[in-house]
Amino acid sequence: MSLSRSTKKPVPVLFENQHFIVFNKPARLLVIPSPTEKNNTLVNIVNRQYARNDGSAKLHPCHRLDKDTSGAILFAKGKANQKVMMEEFKDREIKKVYEAFVHGHPKRKKASISKPIKSLDQKKFKQTRAKPALTNYQVKKTCEHFSVVEAEPVTGRANQIRIHFKDIGHPLVGERKYAIARDYPVKFKRVALHASRLEFIDPHSQQHVIVDAPLAEDMREFLEKSGP
Numbered sequence: 001m002s003l004s005r006s007t008k009k010p011v012p013v014l015f016e017n018q019h020f021i022v023f024n025k026p027a028r029l030l031v032i033p034s035p036t037e038k039n040n041t042l043v044n045i046v047n048r049q050y051a052r053n054d055g056s057a058k059l060h061p062c063h064r065l066d067k068d069t070s071g072a073i074l075f076a077k078g079k080a081n082q083k084v085m086m087e088e089f090k091d092r093e094i095k096k097v098y099e100a101f102v103h104g105h106p107k108r109k110k111a112s113i114s115k116p117i118k119s120l121d122q123k124k125f126k127q128t129r130a131k132p133a134l135t136n137y138q139v140k141k142t143c144e145h146f147s148v149v150e151a152e153p154v155t156g157r158a159n160q161i162r163i164h165f166k167d168i169g170h171p172l173v174g175e176r177k178y179a180i181a182r183d184y185p186v187k188f189k190r191v192a193l194h195a196s197r198l199e200f201i202d203p204h205s206q207q208h209v210i211v212d213a214p215l216a217e218d219m220r221e222f223l224e225k226s227g228p
Contacts, residue, residue, distance in 0.1 A: 010049045011042065014072055015211040019081045019204050021050065021059065022211045027070040027190050027218065031061050046075065063089050063096075066159065068174070070216035071098070071195030084203050089156065095199035098151045099140075099215060101173040101192035101222070102165050103184045105147050109139040113164040117157040133157045135164045143226045145186045146173050150196070161193060194219055 015022040023046060025031070030041045047059050059075045060082040074094075076082035088094050116130035134154040141148040147170070153160045162178050165171055171179035174188035181187065198211045215223075 011046055013050070014213055015209065017202065017205070017207075019077055019202070020062075020085065021046075021075050021077065022072055022198060023075060024213050025065055025070055025073045025195070027068055027216055030067050031064050031073065042073070062086050063094075063156070065195055066162075066191065066193070068190040069098075069193045069195060070213075070219070072198045072211050072213040073195065074198055074200075085200075088200060088203065092154065092156075093200065095197070096153060096156075096195065097197035097199075098153070098161055099194045099196045099219070100149050100151055100161060100165070101146050101186075101188070101219070102149055102170040103146055103173055103179075103186060104170045105142055106137075106139055106149070106168065106170050110137070112136045113168060115164060115167055117160055117163050131155075131157055133160050133164065135161060137165075141223075143223075145184075146226075148223065162191065188222060189218070192219055192222070 011026065012024040013021060014024050023042070025042055030037055032043050033039070033041050043059070043061060050059060057077040059077060060079060062074045062076050062082055062085040065071065065073050074085065076085050113135045115133060117133040118130035132155065135151055136154060137149050137151040139147050139149050151161050159178070162172055162175060166175065166178040171184075173184075173186050173192040174190050175181065194213070194216050196213055196215065200209055201207070202209055
């Protein structure tokens with residue numbers, strides 16, 4: 001049975017097959033419901049727009065993106081497919097690439113950041129310890145006050161990219177949780193982070209899937225206004 005398609009501002013689809021679907025998530029949208037926001041979430045929206053009419057293949061997220069983060073996010077059709085793909089994420093078999101704007105200019109144009117992470121959200125849990133984390137990055141463009149970087153989180157810790165760039169002295173543009181925005185000359189309405197690529201092997205077909213998400217409009221316009 002084909003998927004139903006709502007015409008009311010649908011979330012763009014970047015890839016779809018029998019078992020999975022990759023959406024281009026808008027910024028400022030929670031993936032799953034929270035105590036303060038239960039209805040206007042990506043899970044609820046895409047299930048209204050794309051779930052099967054008979055309810056047999058509800059869409060389930062296989063990983064998370066922060067509310068501010070835009071870009072590619074993978075959903076499974078049905079719980080069984082979600083479980084399989086979440087194991088692939090856990091085993092680091094899925095490559096995730098992000099594009100970010102960071103304050104200043106990192107000295108090393110291509111490097112790795114290896115530093116344990118303990119998210120601010122975890123501080124209330126006394127038992128929680130910092131966990132090893134590794135992020136590879138490459139500077140793609142240098143502007144007057146900020147740089148465009150491509151970042152690949154090898155591990156999948158909460159807020160990993162945001163914390164790691166803060167740790168090397170180059171927090172993300174728009175960062176307000178791990179840096180003080182007024183300390184930097186460049187301003188942006190959200191954290192300038194975009195999930196630009198997902199790469200994985202479909203466990204059913206063994207197809208090598210590469211999904212690219214075009215840079216979010218607000219980040220693209222910001223970059224264009226910043227000059228060559």
